[in-house]
Amino acid sequence: MDFQSEPGRFFLNDPSGKMLAEIKYIESDNVLDVVHTFVDSSLRGQGIAGKLLEQVVMKARESGAMIKPSCSFAKAAFATNPEYQKLQYRGDEALIAQEKKNAGKRAAEFVEDQMTVGLGTGSTVFYLVEALAKRVKNETLNITAVATSSRTAELAQKLGITVKSLDEVDHLDLTIDGADEIDANFQGIKGGGGAQTLEKIVACASSKNIWIVDEFKMVYKLGNFGLPLEVIPFGSKELFARLKREGLKPAWRLDENKEHVLTHNHNYLIDLRLGLIEHPHLLANWLDHQVGIVEHGLFLDVVDTVVVGKSEKTEVIPAIRR
Numbered sequence: 001m002d003f004q005s006e007p008g009r010f011f012l013n014d015p016s017g018k019m020l021a022e023i024k025y026i027e028s029d030n031v032l033d034v035v036h037t038f039v040d041s042s043l044r045g046q047g048i049a050g051k052l053l054e055q056v057v058m059k060a061r062e063s064g065a066m067i068k069p070s071c072s073f074a075k076a077a078f079a080t081n082p083e084y085q086k087l088q089y090r091g092d093e094a095l096i097a098q099e100k101k102n103a104g105k106r107a108a109e110f111v112e113d114q115m116t117v118g119l120g121t122g123s124t125v126f127y128l129v130e131a132l133a134k135r136v137k138n139e140t141l142n143i144t145a146v147a148t149s150s151r152t153a154e155l156a157q158k159l160g161i162t163v164k165s166l167d168e169v170d171h172l173d174l175t176i177d178g179a180d181e182i183d184a185n186f187q188g189i190k191g192g193g194g195a196q197t198l199e200k201i202v203a204c205a206s207s208k209n210i211w212i213v214d215e216f217k218m219v220y221k222l223g224n225f226g227l228p229l230e231v232i233p234f235g236s237k238e239l240f241a242r243l244k245r246e247g248l249k250p251a252w253r254l255d256e257n258k259e260h261v262l263t264h265n266h267n268y269l270i271d272l273r274l275g276l277i278e279h280p281h282l283l284a285n286w287l288d289h290q291v292g293i294v295e296h297g298l299f300l301d302v303v304d305t306v307v308v309g310k311s312e313k314t315e316v317i318p319a320i321r322r
């Protein structure tokens with residue numbers, strides 16, 4: 001099939017010049033941002049969109065560029081093709097930090113006077129706590145926070161936010177936390193910082209949950225990010241072997257001295273390198289029934305709203321599941 005090209009697009013026209021299919025990308029700083037794919041209904045089911053995407057992939061390979069899959073078709077294609085993933089642009093550090101900051105700032109606006117608020121853990125939450133502390137000071141908000149880690153508790157207290165333990169409050173109005181991956185159905189993986197057990201307890205105790213992420217964490221399917229498990233040290237070698245036998249590709253989380261990273265509860269962490277998770281609920285159910293696993297990082301049917309930090313315009317997305 002002969003596609004035509006011009007800057008920013010590959011396309012297919014019929015002899016009369018009517019456009020039948022196209023893929024559009026924005027090229028900047030050696031990144032091809034695939035923003036739109038279209039195939040006329042008369043050509044559907046022939047893999048034309050995939051062939052168009054292949055043109056962009058070839059262009060990236062020839063020029064050494066990376067690809068940012070922004071439209072839903074490209075996102076899905078990248079999520080299921082490991083060869084494409086090698087070319088996937090995941091943002092530079094300054095951009096990601098800015099997006100995290102924007103997400104944290106925007107989410108702080110959801111907190112109201114007199115609320116009891118759960119605060120998650122991680123670098124995005126750091127920006128949230130900063131922004132929230134400013135509001136508490138400037139607007140004399142009277143809020144109480146419950147933190148999911150000592151790191152977050154210390155920061156919040158230092159910046160003037162009242163922190164109590166979960167057992168000292170009778171309810172949580174809202175919890176705001178980061179996430180490691182969020183799929184198209186608003187299911188998530190958390191626990192990159194190893195705090196998933198406390199985070200899940202706080203999330204489940206909360207009337208509403210907001211997740212704050214940079215745009216690169218929005219994926220089509222979960223699993224590229226290792227799935228964290230908190231496990232009891234006693235008998236954990238046997239558990240590790242069981243996970244291996246099941247083909248779940250476990251890896252101990254170790255520090256630079258090759259010692260186990262310990263959780264808040266002095267347990268070990270195992271990360272499952274799964275690739276794509278086709279059935280998150282089935283996997284969560286299986287993991288829930290394995291003795292020795294305290295908690296896993298699949299957070300399913302938990303989040304109500306996702307705030308995606310972007311450099312231009314931060315998005316607030318209600319989590320509507322299919």
Ligand SMILES: O=C(CO)[C@H](O)[C@H](O)COP(=O)(O)O
Nearest residue numbers: 122123124178191192193195
């Ligand atoms: O689940 C978490 C910690 O257990 C964090 O929320 C998650 O890892 C995101 O972290 P960051 O905001 O630093 O990217």
